[in-house]
Amino acid sequence: MCGRFACALDPATICRACQYTAPDGQLYQPIWRENNSAHSYRASANVAPINYSPVLVSAQHFDVGTDPATTSGRILDHPEVKVSTVENQRIVMPMRFGLIPSWHKGGENELRIATINCRVEGIMQKNAFAGALKRRRRCVVLAEGFYEWEKLQSNVKQPYLLYLTDMPQKYFEQKAKREDSEPPYGNREVLPEQLMKLAAIFDVWHNAENNTIYSFSIVTCEPSKATVWIHDRMPAVLRTEEEVNRWLDSAHLSSEEALKLCIHAVDDLHWHPVTRAMGNATYKGADASVPISPTEAGNAGKPLDPGQPKIVAFFSKTRKTKQEVVKQEDSAPLRVIGGGEASLDKEASTLPPGQSSITAFFPSDHGNSSQPPAKRTRKE
Secondary structure, eight states: OOOOEEEOOOHHHHHHHTOEEOTTSOEEOOEEOOOOGGGOOOOEEEEOTTOEEEEEEEGGGSOTTTOHHHHSOOOTTOTTSOOOOSTTOEEEEEEEESOOOTTOOSOTTOOOSOOSEEETTTGGGOHHHHHHHHTTOEEEEEESEEEEEEEOGGGOEEEEEEEETTSOTHHHHSOOTTTTSSSOOOSOOOOTTTSEEEEEEEEEEEOTTOOEEEEEEEEEEOOOTTTTTTOSOEEOBOOSHHHHHHHHOTTTOOHHHHGGGGSSOOOOEEEEEOOGGGGSTTOOOGGGGSOOOHHHHTSTTTTOOTTOHHHHHHHHHSOOOHHHHHHHHHHSOEEEETTTEEEEHHHHTTSOTTOOOOOOOOOOSOTTOSSOOOOOOOOO
């Protein structure tokens, strides 16, 4: 699945990273479409359900001729770039994470079904997504990477950030300089091939005050060989410009044909462990996507990919033996948290609120391998 992702970029950077070549052969940049203040975009390294985050969408879904937000010609910090008038003009706008079907009756947060993700295999049979698919309301969620959790010992879960191989890890090592400012964009730039583009569908819903709410659901598929170790699902990543073009071309491509683009998962991903504090959906610290050491993650060196050769080399030198780890566990102070379970004091402070478990460090013999280690059974 994909329940969290990172998008801590400013609008101008996002639009630059979404440049596209139109049928007329010219390079264009999408327009940033403003939303009302109650549903505005807030950059975050920990985007969670009900948060608003930027998506790329075709202007075919809007009345470009009468909507001042799409005809102002303003391209943020690039006023010299003219607004495209071609058929597939594109817009970047904030939408709510978690699709609200157009037929929903009740409050915005009163939907009783999970709609943050939709499985590519069964999406056509789901009533919640039927309206969006019938109207070919397809969009692309823009992200720096997405999060998944690996289950460790005693049900402890370690979050990882997964991102495209074109994105260098040092990009995430630079924390946002204005962590507590509004908005917390920082000084980061991304290239078009580094920005992750996730296939999604969106719908339009009107609340009791007749305010228009745009919301989306991320399409998921079976995991690739590179990510099967962490979860049995992953978001459908549109890896090439051609795939993005086809997915957004609602005028010529049916939903059935477009969904074929989401069947095959991408393999060219890197990942690194991140702080467990981001497991709390309200945690918006700029360090949510910053890599932590394998030892901090509680699973020394397991599993790391070729994107972190320096980190692997460093921690492989300082890795403890199993005997040392056991000795440390036996002498570590314990205290009771949560539901009365004992937890190693060293790890208790890093667990999400309400979670209780016994955490320990388990060294790995797999060195620098990018493949997840095979399960081992203890010999009696």
